[in-house]
């Protein structure tokens with residue numbers, strides 16, 4: 001991997017002041033084009049061209065991550081925390097080292113990091129281990145109308161058991177969370193506010209600090225779904241002052257099946273385990289058991305050792321590039337995508353118009369072409385986009401459409417790929433006979 005250019009500091013300064021210095025921008029662009037070489041899929045893919053615009057679903061993996069996973073299986077594959085022999089000790093060290101690297105990535109303590117399968121499992125853990133035991137039938141959970149199903153359904157499941165009510169903060173027609181509505185929820189028995197950091201459909205980046213402050217003012221816990229944020233921007237849980245935060249490794253260059261739940265230590269300590277089994281106990285008798293310390297209390301059974309090691313390599317990779325550089329690169333791509341797609345007739349873009357308020361994705365609807373047909377058409381040009389409801393049916397219901405097409409970007413995407421997307425979309429208008 002090439003070194004981050006010293007341009008990055010200059011660029012931070014210049015971008016912050018909206019000064020366009022083409023040399024700096026071009027150098028950064030060249031730097032990101034170089035990074036692409038770290039991703040074998042772009043050269044090894046069958047059929048030649050791969051324009052991968054579906055990183056919001058899952059990201060591609062650099063060779064550094066593939067090698068870390070491979071090295072574990074080839075050189076020190078053994079179970080963790082149990083063996084006293086060399087390779088088991090090494091596997092344990094690497095597993096716990098991964099926890100430390102993830103903790104420092106979001107400015108948490110290692111014992112506040114629980115390895116889970118992904119954001120979904122993290123949210124379920126909070127719902128079952130905290131909400132089920134701490135929220136009663138006359139109390140409420142507050143969500144937003146722009147949540148992924150994984151931040152709606154776990155609360156619905158637990159609400160059926162505990163009897164609590166679920167309310168939603170609406171979003172405006174411009175795709176922003178309606179912060180003016182917050183006052184309506186004051187004075188109500190809300191025990192927990194769970195919200196997405198960035199919407200996987202609208203792209204909106206929410207004001208996490210304001211929402212967290214609001215939650216605490218009304219005596220609720222603040223849970224942040226950072227599935228679409230942690231891969232793309234710097235996160236500091238202490239600065240955000242959230243109580244829980246979750247994200248998935250596979251969306252941030254890491255392997256599938258590994259994710260992170262951050263929880264304030266005092267909360268994790270007071271909570272009951274989510275699952276029972278080996279690893280999560282100190283002592284088991286036939287009548288009862290005593291739980292292990294945090295975070296192991298929440299990691300029943302053999303964990304995803306290779307996944308955590310791969311995730312740590314992904315974190316190293318992202319930190320070397322610099323999260324502020326990742327964010328800036330994606331801002332440029334999003335800005336270009338909004339510009340080019342806005343010029344296409346019969347195309348509606350959803351979410352905020354200002355690219356600075358968005359993460360690196362753009363969802364849209366083109367004429368009356370069904371998103372699945374459109375995605376298949378783009379696939380013939382080697383362009384991978386997602387079509388459907390993106391696990392966010394309530395957002396689509398609110399937008400009045402059954403589905404949308406979504407292009408999402410990451411550090412390996414280039415401006416020319418966005419140009420190819422725009423050109424293909426224009427061609428689709430003719431192929432589907434929207435225009436002659």
Ligand SMILES: Cc1ncc(COP(=O)(O)O)c(C=O)c1O
Nearest residue numbers: 118119120148150200227228248
């Ligand atoms: C905003 C958001 N939250 C949660 C998830 C769930 O992530 P996972 O399926 O990795 O658990 C996703 C996945 O797309 C997402 O976009």
